[in-house]
Amino acid sequence: MSASWQLLDHTADLGMEVEGSTLEELFACAGRAIFELMAELDTVKIRVSRDLVVEGTDLADLWVNFLREALYLRSGEGLLIKDVRIRRLSDTALTATLSGEAYDSSRHELNMEIKAATYHQAEIVRTPKGWKGRVIFDV
């Protein structure tokens, strides 16, 4: 398995570029990356899991919708996620299991808030090594 992410420069906000040898790896890496950005994950234990079922009109839409749902686990449910597994994936739908635990200010350190994953310049493209995805967050 190989996947990696890096930040892109974008004046308003925060851009992220993710590479993966398969689409599943790409999505899983991005899902984990947003939590690496938001908090220190070393002290996060795996205690709870959430299954996500996400749809999109195409791959780019699915990509943004998946990240929107993953972000809601933090903003809506107060979870910190450190493990992401993509169970099934097509161009327009996926199921995934995200695991971690509830944020606890006595044990966990937050770095930043990501308000939202935007559709602006969101894309997924084929590369010689696999797949590359891009997304810009509002922070």
Next chain:
Amino acid sequence: MSKISVTLNKLDAFRWSIPRTGGMRVPGLIYSSETLLRTMGNDESPQQVMNVAHLPGIVKYSLAMPDMHWGYGFPIGGVAAFDVKSGVISPGGVGYDINCGCRMITSRLNFEDIRDRLEDLVVALFHNIPSGVGSTGVIKLSPKEERQVLTQGSRWAVSQGYGSEEDIETTEDHGVMAGADPDKVSPRAIDRGRDQLGTLGSGNHFLEVEVVEEIFDPEVAAVFGLSVGQVAVLIHSGSRGLGYQICDDYLARMVKKMNELSVPIPDRQLACSWLESQAGKDYLAAMACAANYAWANRQMLMHWTRETFEKTLRKSPRELGMKLLYDVCHNIAKLETFPVDGQMVELCVHRKGATRSFPPGHPALPDCYRKVGQPVLIPGDMGTGSYVMVGTEKAYQETFGSTCHGAGRVMSRAQATRASSGRQVAREMADRGVLVMASGKGTLKEEIPEAYKKLDDVVDVVHRAGLSRKVARLRAVGCIKG
């Protein structure tokens, strides 16, 4: 992602037009200066001005203010007005932080009165005003109370004892937007709003203690109650998670229905719906809820600021005289009437990082300011201070009553963090005479002054272009950040 070349035609010292090409329905019009345009580099905001010009029903031109920078979808600093009958509403043209805005509180204090107590004051403000990443407040709203917040805005806060009737008088739209319908707000958004009321938030939101440094227009300054040496407080915050979730929900809903619009739109983040469609009406009703939440939020933050001053300085409210000068929103869509080709037309004006700038005599102004025009509050970046300006007839005629909203970023957050690596930002600020306290460990580095355009340059453009006039400049002496 292909980059399209942008043609900028200089019209005069402060205006550049972008001619109509391709699917653009109107030209672009950018207010800036040679100096500011040079700092833009690879910034794609002029391209975004062109993209906005593609949206159906857009009137006259797609505008950008001099603090313009690359946003997502709309440029930050963008203004666009749409015909209410044939136009669209775009959640991305309002932004995630619906009714992000600022308010200024003036006082009877002089800097000399607080100089020796400044540190105590900043520490006390930092402890009394909840701030930081995902901060939750001291208040948990019941479902019934939250509905009241969403429909009543500032008035709800005042009814609960946070401030007074006079505060409502000097808040844009009296702190309440009509047409708010909580049933159009998703359970997720309602949930996120429950425990975040009365919190500052993180990122570029702040509360600043300032001192009036210079008066440019003595007559208007007197009406606004401003004088040199006077202490004031500026609060910059918005609708927190509730607003972000409403934007997110409606963007997704409108993206899904983009093909129904049967109009090609160059960027998905510009997803929109006809103002007269169900989705358009629902968004406006939900957006109004977030606007009201933000007004209630700033009203509460102001109340705790007053309390903190009273306790720390051991002075009575009367001695302090902390009066709300004005409260403006700078991320909003409003139904307003403007002259277009000699006729008064009802428009939906999107201000995405732009401030309303209404002229003397406008009926929307409170009686106390009707003769001079609307107070326009322009915050700077962390620790720079701010400007108080006044609205003009020119803005009313030319920019749908709009002017700039702040300094505008030139560096990304990642660039700023790299540029400030190894530096003691809080110490640097203290050396410049500004006491800063922040909740987030990365916030100060991301918000270093070099990351922003110079506020003076931005304000100079809108002043000389006549979109708002300088009244006073304030310098920061204390700042709390999320």
